[in-house]
Amino acid sequence: MKSPNLSCRDCGHTNPEASPGDRCPECSTVLVPKKVLAKYPNDQVLGRVVGGKYAVVSVLGVGGFGAVYRAVQEPVGRHVALKVVHSQHVQDAEMRARFFREARVVARLSDPAVVTLFDYGEEPTVGLYMVFELVTGRNLGQLLEEGPQDPVWTAYILLQVLRALGEAHHMGMVHRDIKPANMMVVDNNRGQQSVRLLDFGIAKVQAAEGGEASLATREGLVLGTPRYMSPEQAKASVDVDARSDLYSLGVVAYALVAGRNPFERGSVVETIMAHVATPPPPLSPELRVPPAFEAVLMRALEKDPADRFQDADEMAAAIVAAFPHVAFPALSYEFRAAPGRLPSILGAAADLASTPTPSAGMGLAAALAEPIGHQTVSPLPPPEVSPTPTASFSPTMQVV
Structure with missing residues (x-):
């Protein structure tokens, strides 16, 4: 041109x-x-x-x-x-x-x-x-300007990001800058939406790659974006691991469904202190967020990493279980895992949907939207009890 x-x-x-x-x-x-x-x-x-x-x-x-x-x-x-x-x-x-x-x-x-x-x-x-x-589309920050997003669509986006983070975490990499501007929603040529995770620019490669990588953290500098950083990032802790990314993703998810960031204050210092000491407010009933999904967000936003989901698989399993009447398209996808780390990525979607208490180690396979890789898993069969909500947000998901 x-x-x-x-x-x-x-x-x-x-x-x-x-x-x-x-x-x-x-x-x-x-x-x-x-x-x-x-x-x-x-x-x-x-x-x-x-x-x-x-x-x-x-x-x-x-x-x-x-x-x-x-x-x-x-x-x-x-x-x-x-x-x-x-x-x-x-x-x-x-x-x-x-x-x-x-x-x-x-x-x-x-x-x-x-x-x-x-x-x-x-x-x-x-x-x-x-x-x-080069990825073209709209980032989640632009979508946030439109107000609260549909909870099921939000879950669909989160599950794709969790799969990507799970692979990175298995390889010993922590992103450390999970925020709406680093997630791009794109439309493929079949009219389906997917999300792309951008910018590992301040990522930390952990000991699996041969030693601590972050000079800035050792000097006590705060890395990340204040509105979305974890409490341990806000305190410039050297103990920033995969659970920090899950916290930041929880902030993004809360902001998507509520239309506002739960910790944003009038200044950077006040925002950072809110991450460290202030619990997120409950979501308004007017947002119609399923209680089980709200519980997922609140657990992701725990101040102590030990109280959060311990890995991306566990958080993904809890999200799928929070929507028992939504058949998130599924696939089987293998990580190129770091030596000595076996990814738990081959779980079945139907198992997740029928399990009342999600646990760590369940596969992310239940969550995903695009049939990529060596094996594609069919969408979920209808559950036995199935009141039928309505949804028109995405042609890639099936409400059963």
Whole structure:
């Protein structure tokens, strides 16, 4: 697709016949939209080719650890997301080691809800970079602006995220920045919705990868997003594990069904203190959240990690059991588990729906929406007792 608004940052040449990723005919610099150059006049990555094949054409976002760009992969023309670490972090030897350690783990993640890492490396003039698939859709933060969401749709989204987190946790990785902006809802070509989990940018690789990875945590710095961070993150604890991600996901879930964050206050400090010391308020009956699902959220939001769900499998099982009349599509999916860790991913959906007390170790297979991988499990059969609620939120779920 041609754009008359692409220009060269180095010589100012404008080519009305150019397409994104094309080079300047005068100096071979990658052409960039004029409005992007005007907004980021001092950005040194725009218009460059990173890793010998990623032509940077636009800025997608800027964060604490780096910036994310839209790039065009040469010569195939594929659009990708290029994440570059800020230059002040590149010189730190421990930060560099952490970057490559995390990249190796993220590259092994194969769950369909995790954005695929295509490439990573170091460019002398740019620094450290990762190349991800480019995902388009609406993030959950945008959906939150519309008010409370349907509880069953929320559960459907949570189950996909839990499957992805379960795989990451089995590999010894904690995300540490679970928030609505890092979850993208996309529509596939069959009219079905799925969620994609973004940005392992401040993830912590635990001892399974050969030692503690987080320099910033050891220095007592708080990592994460205050509105969604766990109490242990808020206290800058070194004991941040998978249960911290489950807490943050619980905050997201509460916000989705209630239309508001239960801990957000007038300042960052007050918000952090609410995570540490203030229990979440009960949900309004007007929201029509099933009591069993509200109980799941409240357990996820316990201040003490020992009182929460102990892993993603356990939380997923409790969510499925909270909706006995909803047949969440199911599949069988195998983790590439870390050595010595056996994923409990092959549980049956029907078993989960008929089990009154969920327990750790039940499979996430009951939860999932897309028939991917080597084996697909059929949707649930109707339960024996089945009052019929109505639902029109997603063609990928069946109310029985």
